[in-house]
Amino acid sequence: MLFAATQLLQLQQVFLRLIFTRGYFGGLIMATRPTHTSKQGTEANARPKSTEIFERGKKILVGGVDSPVRAFRAVGGTPLVIERAEGARLYDVDGREYIDYVCSWGALILGHAHPDVVRAVAEQAKLGTSYGMTSPLEIELAEQIAKALPSIERMRFVSSGTEATMSAVRLARGFTKRDLILKFEGGYHGHSDSFLVEAGSGLATLGISSSPGVPEALAKLTLNAPYNDGDAVEKIFKQHAGKIAAVIVEPVAANMGVVAPTRGFLERLRDLTKRDGALLILDEVITGFRCAHGGAQRLFGIEPDLTTMGKIIGGGLPVAAYGGRAEIMEMVAPLGPVYQAGTLSGNPLAMRAGLATLPKLAVAGFYKDLNRKSARLAEGLRGALKESGVAGSVNAVGSLMTMFFTGDAVTDYSGAKRSDTKMYAAFFGEMLSRGVFIAPSQFEALFVSAAHSDADIERTIEAAGESLRTVGS
Ligand code: PMP
Numbered sequence: 511m512l513f514a515a516t517q518l519l520q521l522q523q524v525f526l527r528l529i530f531t532r533g534y535f536g537g538l539i540m541a542t543r544p545t546h547t548s549k550q551g552t553e554a555n556a557r558p559k560s561t562e563i564f565e566r567g568k569k570i571l572v573g574g575v576d577s578p579v580r581a582f583r584a585v586g587g588t589p590l591v592i593e594r595a596e597g598a599r600l601y602d603v604d605g606r607e608y609i610d611y612v613c614s615w616g617a618l619i620l621g622h623a624h625p626d627v628v629r630a631v632a633e634q635a636k637l638g639t640s641y642g643m644t645s646p647l648e649i650e651l652a653e654q655i656a657k658a659l660p661s662i663e664r665m666r667f668v669s670s671g672t673e674a675t676m677s678a679v680r681l682a683r684g685f686t687k688r689d690l691i692l693k694f695e696g697g698y699h700g701h702s703d704s705f706l707v708e709a710g711s712g713l714a715t716l717g718i719s720s721s722p723g724v725p726e727a728l729a730k731l732t733l734n735a736p737y738n739d740g741d742a743v744e745k746i747f748k749q750h751a752g753k754i755a756a757v758i759v760e761p762v763a764a765n766m767g768v769v770a771p772t773r774g775f776l777e778r779l780r781d782l783t784k785r786d787g788a789l790l791i792l793d794e795v796i797t798g799f800r801c802a803h804g805g806a807q808r809l810f811g812i813e814p815d816l817t818t819m820g821k822i823i824g825g826g827l828p829v830a831a832y833g834g835r836a837e838i839m840e841m842v843a844p845l846g847p848v849y850q851a852g853t854l855s856g857n858p859l860a861m862r863a864g865l866a867t868l869p870k871l872a873v874a875g876f877y878k879d880l881n882r883k884s885a886r887l888a889e890g891l892r893g894a895l896k897e898s899g900v901a902g903s904v905n906a907v908g909s910l911m912t913m914f915f916t917g918d919a920v921t922d923y924s925g926a927k928r929s930d931t932k933m934y935a936a937f938f939g940e941m942l943s944r945g946v947f948i949a950p951s952q953f954e955a956l957f958v959s960a961a962h963s964d965a966d967i968e969r970t971i972e973a974a975g976e977s978l979r980t981v982g983s
Pocket of ligand 1: 615670671672673675698699700701760765793794795796820821830
């Protein structure tokens with residue numbers, strides 16, 4: 511009797527697993543795909559189970575989320591509550607399917623649950639999930655990263671992009687014995703105190719320019735210049751000669767929406783920092799292994815003193831890193847006096863995910879194909895805008911892109927802020943109702959992954975055309 515009950519339970523579990531993990535009965539899930547007019551779109555976006563879970567979450571998680579942008583404050587509506595993900599698809603708890611262009615904020619360049627990444631993590635789990643001591647995996651992944659980015663002579667793994675940039679700035683200050691740092695308006699480098707001044711991304715989404723809780727004394731040490739304005743940077747260096755520890759910059763800005771560096775801008779930063787004895791930190795948390803195998807520094811031919819990375823190098827697990835010239839990095843403990851440490855740093859599960867990911871990006875043609883699909887998407891979105899008569903533009907650098915709703919070209923944060931964010935919110939809702947998930951904020955990037963098929967791209971362009979016609983009417 512007990513045996514039969516156990517067997518029945520096992521059968522039931524296998525059945526459920528088939529439905530939910532293998533995507534069988536996909537028709538059942540997809541049958542809920544919504545219909546296409548604006549009013550219906552709003553109704554179609556009603557997701558009762560998601561709403562119920564989110565409401566329950568709000569009673570215990572701050573705002574119902576563990577990172578603000580997930581709350582959909584900038585776009586309205588019920589936030590997504592996800593049950594599972596595979597390839598280019600997210601599936602929510604209401605059984606809806608979305609083509610995902612957030613891809614865990616760019617971490618998943620191979621798409622969700624890539625079988626090799628899943629296998630590597632599962633295998634590693636059996637060997638231990640955290641050692642708190644060195645493993646060969648850390649050295650192997652570090653060697654692969656340094657091979658792709660030759661400016662990295664020494665590096666250190668940490669667990670988040672915030673930790674990487676915070677540590678790099680501490681190191682720059684320790685190395686140069688200077689206190690000031692220069693960043694760019696709308697540049698986001700994580701949420702450590704020094705960076706929450708005129709930062710983009712989540713702060714821009716919520717209309718916050720600086721965060722309470724950051725001591726005035728510290729905020730005063732952060733200087734801001736407009737992105738792509740080399741003259742402004744030169745002026746600041748004149749005003750604060752010999753006092754700036756580092757310039758930190760996203761080589762392609764992706765947290766004010768995507769903004770490419772104008773010709774010569776990064777080179778000018780390299781020259782100005784070198785001349786003044788300041789360090790140049792390229793924050794490649796998004797662009798590393800995204801813009802090219804060697805990151806944006808390879809794409810633009812810039813050699814920074816320090817680089818910060820995250821997202822892709824961890825294959826979707828919590829990994830980030832900072833690294834650079836040996837002379838600088840060897841100031842970090844235990845070799846030097848600049849302290850930085852981490853209980854889970856170099857975590858073996860995360861290292862295995864990174865090791866399963868990076869070799870696939872080194873295969874000839876990987877970026878060519880990714881960029882080909884991305885270029886088609888950008889071109890399709892531009893075409894859709896034109897056809898709809900809605901004023902806007904698409905900024906794109908390879909597989910990073912953002913649609914702005916302004917007639918003017920967007921080359922910096924003030925330009926990005928001119929975008930009609932209400933229009934973006936409406937567009938977002940229409941896209942979501944058509945099963946396409948783009949960033950729930952104007953000031954974020956859309957990420958294409960290797961898992962997006964040509965058919966996904968075409969379906970997205972079609973959805974964008976319909977959505978723009980609706981929001982523009
Ligand atoms: N730097 C950049 C350029 C980023 O885009 C981000 C986050 N998106 C960070 C740093 C912070 O990374 P994390 O969210 O992992 O702390």
